[in-house]
Amino acid sequence: MKIHDRYWRKTRRLTLNLLVLWFFVTFVLNWFARELNQFELFGFPLGFYLGAQGLLFIYLLIIWYYNRRMRKLDAEFGIEDQ
Amino acid sequence: MLSSLTRLQRYYLYYTVSFLAFIGALAVLEQHGMPPRWIGYAFLFFTISMYAVIGIMSRTSDVSEYYVAGRRVPAFFNGMATGADWMSAASFIGLAGTLYLSGHQGLAFVIGWTGGFVLVALLLAPYLRRFGEYTIPDFLGARYGGNAIRMVAVAAAILASFVYVVAQIYGVGVITSRFVSLQFEIGVFVGLAGILVCSFLGGMKAVTWTQVAQYVILIIAYITPVAILSWNVTGNPVPQLVYGQVLQEVGRLEDKLFNMPAEIEVRQLYRERADLYAEKIMQLPSSLLLEREQISTRINELKASDAQMKDIVALEKQRRELPHDPEQAKARWENAMYSAVDRSQPPVHHAEAFPGETAEQQLPERINFLALIFCLTIGTAALPHVLTRYYTTPSVSQARDSVFWSLLFILLLYITAPAYAVFAKYEVLSHLVEIPIAKLPSWVAAWTKIGLVNIEDINGDGILQLAELALNPDVIVLATPEIAGMPYVVSGLVAAGGLAAALSTADGLLLTITSSLSHDIYYRIIRPDASTQFRLVISKSMLLVVAVLAATVAAQKPGTILSMVSWAFSIAGSAFFPALVLGIFWQRATRAGALAGMLLGMLLTIYYILRVEFDSIPWLGIKGIGMEPWFHVHSTSAGVFGVCAGFITIIVVSLMTRPDGEGGDFLQGIRRSGEEDGR
Numbered sequence: 001m002k003i004h005d006r007y008w009r010k011t012r013r014l015t016l017n018l019l020v021l022w023f024f025v026t027f028v029l030n031w032f033a034r035e036l037n038q039f040e041l042f043g044f045p046l047g048f049y050l051g052a053q054g055l056l057f058i059y060l061l062i063i064w065y066y067n068r069r070m071r072k073l074d075a076e077f078g079i080e081d082q
Numbered sequence: 083m084l085s086s087l088t089r090l091q092r093y094y095l096y097y098t099v100s101f102l103a104f105i106g107a108l109a110v111l112e113q114h115g116m117p118p119r120w121i122g123y124a125f126l127f128f129t130i131s132m133y134a135v136i137g138i139m140s141r142t143s144d145v146s147e148y149y150v151a152g153r154r155v156p157a158f159f160n161g162m163a164t165g166a167d168w169m170s171a172a173s174f175i176g177l178a179g180t181l182y183l184s185g186h187q188g189l190a191f192v193i194g195w196t197g198g199f200v201l202v203a204l205l206l207a208p209y210l211r212r213f214g215e216y217t218i219p220d221f222l223g224a225r226y227g228g229n230a231i232r233m234v235a236v237a238a239a240i241l242a243s244f245v246y247v248v249a250q251i252y253g254v255g256v257i258t259s260r261f262v263s264l265q266f267e268i269g270v271f272v273g274l275a276g277i278l279v280c281s282f283l284g285g286m287k288a289v290t291w292t293q294v295a296q297y298v299i300l301i302i303a304y305i306t307p308v309a310i311l312s313w314n315v316t317g318n319p320v321p322q323l324v325y326g327q328v329l330q331e332v333g334r335l336e337d338k339l340f341n342m343p344a345e346i347e348v349r350q351l352y353r354e355r356a357d358l359y360a361e362k363i364m365q366l367p368s369s370l371l372l373e374r375e376q377i378s379t380r381i382n383e384l385k386a387s388d389a390q391m392k393d394i395v396a397l398e399k400q401r402r403e404l405p406h407d408p409e410q411a412k413a414r415w416e417n418a419m420y421s422a423v424d425r426s427q428p429p430v431h432h433a434e435a436f437p438g439e440t441a442e443q444q445l446p447e448r449i450n451f452l453a454l455i456f457c458l459t460i461g462t463a464a465l466p467h468v469l470t471r472y473y474t475t476p477s478v479s480q481a482r483d484s485v486f487w488s489l490l491f492i493l494l495l496y497i498t499a500p501a502y503a504v505f506a507k508y509e510v511l512s513h514l515v516e517i518p519i520a521k522l523p524s525w526v527a528a529w530t531k532i533g534l535v536n537i538e539d540i541n542g543d544g545i546l547q548l549a550e551l552a553l554n555p556d557v558i559v560l561a562t563p564e565i566a567g568m569p570y571v572v573s574g575l576v577a578a579g580g581l582a583a584a585l586s587t588a589d590g591l592l593l594t595i596t597s598s599l600s601h602d603i604y605y606r607i608i609r610p611d612a613s614t615q616f617r618l619v620i621s622k623s624m625l626l627v628v629a630v631l632a633a634t635v636a637a638q639k640p641g642t643i644l645s646m647v648s649w650a651f652s653i654a655g656s657a658f659f660p661a662l663v664l665g666i667f668w669q670r671a672t673r674a675g676a677l678a679g680m681l682l683g684m685l686l687t688i689y690y691i692l693r694v695e696f697d698s699i700p701w702l703g704i705k706g707i708g709m710e711p712w713f714h715v716h717s718t719s720a721g722v723f724g725v726c727a728g729f730i731t732i733i734v735v736s737l738m739t740r741p742d743g744e745g746g747d748f749l750q751g752i753r754r755s756g757e758e759d760g761r
Contacts, residue, residue, distance in 0.1 A: 008753045012667070015204050022200045026193065026459070027452055033186065033435035034444065043326025048433045051189030052500040053322070056196050056493050063203040063489060067482045070208070074479065079754055 007077040014069055018062050025050075025058050090159060097132075098298050104128055109571045118570040122262040125578040126272075129299060133292045133585070134279040140291050141283035145614045148285030148621060149216040149597055150473040155290055157480040161487020163293035164471045166300060166586035168195075168462075168492055170246070171253030172647060174300060174583035177496075179555025181503035185432040187447065188503070190454040192496050196489060197455065198462025203485035206463060207472040209666045209752045211481035216473065217594075218466045218658065219602040225665040225748055226673040229607050234680050236598045238657035239466045241684075242650040243591045244632065249647045250588035251277075251636040254581060260532065260560070261577035267637045274633040276581070277588050282625060289589045290474060296582035297491060303579020304495055304559075311505045311566045321501040329433055329504050335511040336431050339548055342516075348547040351540045352426035359419035367408040377401045425549045432507055446714035457721035461651025464658040467587075467594040506558045509565050515548045522546065525564035529557055592632070596625045648718045649691055656683035656724025664732050669749055675736030683728025690720040 029036070033047030041049045074080070087095065108121055146152050155163065173195070181188040213221055219235035254273030259266045280292040312321035315328060339345060362369040381397050405411035430437040436451065438444035462468065471488075475481045514522065519539055529535040534554040537546060559580075563572040600621040605612055612620070661680050664671040693709045694717040715722055 011753070018200075018204055022197070022204075026197050026455060030193065030452060030455065031448060033451075034448075037433065037435055042323075043330060045329075045433045047435050048186055048189070048329070049326075051186065051193050053497050055193055056497060059196055059200050060486070060489055060493060062200050063486045066204060067479075067486055070482060071479060077754075080477075 007073060007079065010073055011070070014066065014073075018066055022059070022062060025055055029055075088156075090156070094159075094294060094298065097295060098302075101132075101299060101302070105571060105575060108574070109569060112569055112571050118573075119263065121570055121574045122577060125574040126258065126262055126581070129578050129581065130272075130276045130279070132295060133276060136292045136295055137280040137282075137284055137288045140288035142285060142287050143615075143618060145617060147287045148618060149601065150470075151285075151287040151290045153214070153474055153476055155474045155476075155484075157475055157483035158487050159290070159294050160471060160475050160480075160484040161489075162297045162491050163290045164468060164484065164488035165491035165495075166293040166297035166582070167471055167590040168468055168488070168587070169300065169495055169583050170587040170647075171250055171257075171580060171584035173495065173499075174304065174580050175253065175257075175556050175559050177499045178502035178506070179553070179558040181500050182506050182553070182558045183555055185430060185503075186435045187451060189500065190451050191458060192499065194455040194458025195462055196493060196496055198459040199485055199489040199492070201459065201463035202469070202472070203482065203489075205663050205666065206469060207481045207485050208478050210469060210472050211475060211478045212752045212754070213748075214473065216470075216601055217597050218469055218662075219598060220606075222661060222665065222676070223602075223606065226661075226671075226676045227742070228673055231661075231673060231677050231680070232602055232606060234677060235658070236602050238654065238680065238684055239598045240595055242465065242654035242657070243467060243595050244628075245646045246650045247588050247591040247595070247628075247632045248635045250584045250591065251633050252639070253584040254588075255636060256556075257577050257580045257584070261574065266639065270633050270637045273581075273585065273588070273636075274629055276585050277592060278626070278629055280585070281589050281593055282622060285621070286470075286474065286593055289593055290471075293586045293589065296586040300579040300582040300586075301491070301494055303575045303582070305498055306575060307559075307562045307566065307568065307572055308498060308502045308505060310568055310572070311509075311562060312501070314566055315505060315508065321505065322497050325501040325504045328508050332432050332504060332508050332511060335508075336429070339511065339515060340429055342547075344516075344541065344543065344545065345547050345549060348541050348549045349426045349428065352422045352549060355540075356419050356422035356426060359415045359422065363412055363415050363419065366412060370405060370408055370411045374401065374404055377404070421552075425552070429548060432504065449714055450716055450719065453715050453719035453722045456725075457652050457655060457719045460655035460659045460721060460725050464654045464662070465651070466598075466654070466658070467590040470594060470597075471590070502558060502562065506562060506565065510551070510553075511548075514551065515546060517546055518544055519546050520544070523565075525561055528564070529561055534560075588632075592625060592629055595628050596621055599624045599628070649687075649720070652687045652691070652719065652721030652724060653684060655721040656687045656728050659725055660728035660732050664729070664736075666749075666752065668733075668736075669746070670736055670741060671732055672736045672739045672742050674739045674742075675732040675734075678735045679728045679730075679732030682731045683724040686727045687720045687724030690723055691717045694720070 029050060030047075033051065036047035036050065037045035039046040041054075044052070108116070108124055112118075112121060142148055142152075144152065177188075177191055180191060210218075210221060213224065215221065215224065218239060219232045222235045223229070223232040251270055251273050254276070255266045255270040258264045258269030258272055262269075264272065281289050308321045309319045312324060313319045316324045318324045362373075377397055377400060381394060381401070384394050384397070405414050436444040436447040438447060472481045472484065475484050514526070519537065522537075526535055526537065530537060534557040536552040538550050539546075540550055541547070560573075560576065563570075563576060600617065604620050605617050657680050660683060661671075661676045664679075665676065690712075694711050711717070712723070
């Protein structure tokens with residue numbers, strides 16, 4: 001197998017995993033916002049907090065983690081893009 | 083510490099400091115009696131001349147600098163520029179108001195407009211940057227081959243961007259006419275000048291550096307008033323941290339207010355009014371004749387008696403203002419009926435998700451909440467003027483980083499907006515409702531005059547009930563400084579921020595339309611041998627033409643333009659997203675598949691919007707096309723169907739057609755997959 005096929009396969013797997021996480025927090029959690037509102041976080045009903053702040057931080061973390069892993073993959077496979 | 087910053091960071095630091103000093107100076111001058119109108123002018127001229135200076139300093143005659151800023155924009159600054167590019171007048175002025183009016187349901191905008199950047203980061207930005215050309219149609223053209231797909235992409239890009247740019251210029255007109263009391267049409271052309279000084283001479287390079295400057299202004303302007311308000315209410319100047327408590331307080335006030343006898347009575351009166359209108363509409367045209375007769379009889383009675391002249395004149399005016407024909411009467415009375423129905427609804431708690439008594443009533447709310455998130459997310463990841471920004475970084479890795487910065491800078495505004503809404507609601511519930519109308523604060527009268535606040539004492543008790551107050555969403559951000567009794571300089575700052583948000587987005591959109599026309603159509607399709615010099619001439623003249631065209635449309639004050647903006651997301655999402663993502667991740671996608679998917683997705687979206695939103699299109703002579711929405715989905719979320727149809731069509735048609743061999747090398751290039759390890 002060509003060595004760079006592995007780079008692409010790893011990229012693809014990382015992308016897919018993070019997308020599943022993104023889908024879960026965006027669509028599954030929000031579907032149950034009414035039920036989540038029974039719990040409380042920092043004085044907010046949980047469902048409201050997620051929509052107003054929580055999910056936004058999770059999105060930021062997902063992108064941060066992706067960038068970090070991709071930088072490592074780039075270094076491992078010696079890929080430098082200009 | 084200063085020396086650890088790059089030269090650019092130091093420049094923008096000086097710029098920010100001088101802007102803050104400028105605000106401080108104006109605040110001092112206001113204490114010494116500078117009239118509000120002059121403060122408005124000072125903000126207008128200071129900010130626009132700043133943008134002009136940056137625009138002129140960044141002038142260029144290099145094609146790569148004109149289209150993609152020479153690909154020399156560091157990730158941090160590209161993030162800031164994307165933030166300003168992305169946040170439009172709608173985000174700045176409208177979002178907090180929408181959240182005020184629709185509570186939890188409005189959070190779909192916050193979630194969708196940020197969640198889309200995850201898709202940009204994971205699926206698009208790195209690959210677009212590695213491809214490294216100039217436009218989104220370029221990318222599709224290179225992946226699938228052929229001019230047809232490029233033409234479809236250009237059409238979709240222009241369709242989605244033009245409406246959007248008109249709305250931005252319209253926003254500029256609204257802001258200047260309200261804060262500097264310029265005439266609306268003149269305000270529009272001031273906006274046009276503001277846009278042209280940024281983009282005409284320097285293209286993307288100038289737009290990038292002014293957008294960074296505009297971001298600084300818009301974020302300061304957005305956070306300042308709500309921070310002061312938060313300090314006044316809770317003693318903590320960080321609204322995002324403390325509004326949970328305020329939200330609980332709002333909940334308590336709501337519990338107290340919602341079921342007061344006077345509130346219930348007012349809602350009942352609105353329900354009766356709605357029924358009355360419904361009856362009148364049913365009995366058209368006789369009800370219109372009857373009404374005219376009744377007024378005429380009354381006038382004659384009054385004339386016969388020795389009534390005061392001014393009563394007669396008032397009645398005659400009322401008669402003149404009656405609808406001229408049954409058609410007009412129907413439209414007008416339907417509006418009145420819907421607004422009465424709105425006010426007769428029992429109010430909903432701000433934090434309540436998916437309101438409704440039963441599970442069946444909650445289901446449509448749930449579906450629409452998720453459908454709107456879906457459309458806004460996909461639309462965010464498909465709007466060409468945002469995607470183009472990721473061509474401008476020096477490397478792929480920097481493109482990835484700059485999505486992170488983009489989201490961070492955008493998030494600052496989007497976590498503030500819900501706080502804005504909650505603080506405003508707290509002010510309204512505690513200082514406005516159940517107060518004698520004669521004793522309302524003065525800002526209410528000021529904004530009533532402009533028509534953004536509407537008060538009607540329907541039960542005649544001289545006290546304002548919650549249902550008697552109607553607020554236009556824009557008023558929340560625009561009037562917060564006055565609501566909290568801040569000096570006028572804060573209002574001026576808000577106006578400057580709104581202006582920055584509208585101008586920066588307009589710049590980005592205008593450049594996208596221009597490069598679609600000049601680069602994709604003229605250079606790639608009509609005259610591939612055009613000299614670089616001439617390509618720039620074409621670009622600049624296109625820019626001028628499109629800008630003037632957009633300003634002319636905006637000056638007509640098209641009423642529906644603001645709702646049309648939300649459709650742009652669905653249109654862009656269904657046209658671009660499936661073709662881009664499958665083009666990168668699925669080698670088997672063929673040209674025929676992509677072409678069919680883009681067309682079908684876009685057309686289905688437009689079809690759904692038209693049939694759900696309109697019953698007739700008079701200028702085309704089409705009538706009776708209205709239909710029931712599918713699965714309760716509103717027309718703003720039409721993209722749900724378009725995007726799904728796009729994906730399915732591309733997959734099915736691609737599998738039915740022979741692999742066309744296009745894209746093999748292309749994909750190995752952007753994925754860095756097929757090459758031997760040569761290092």
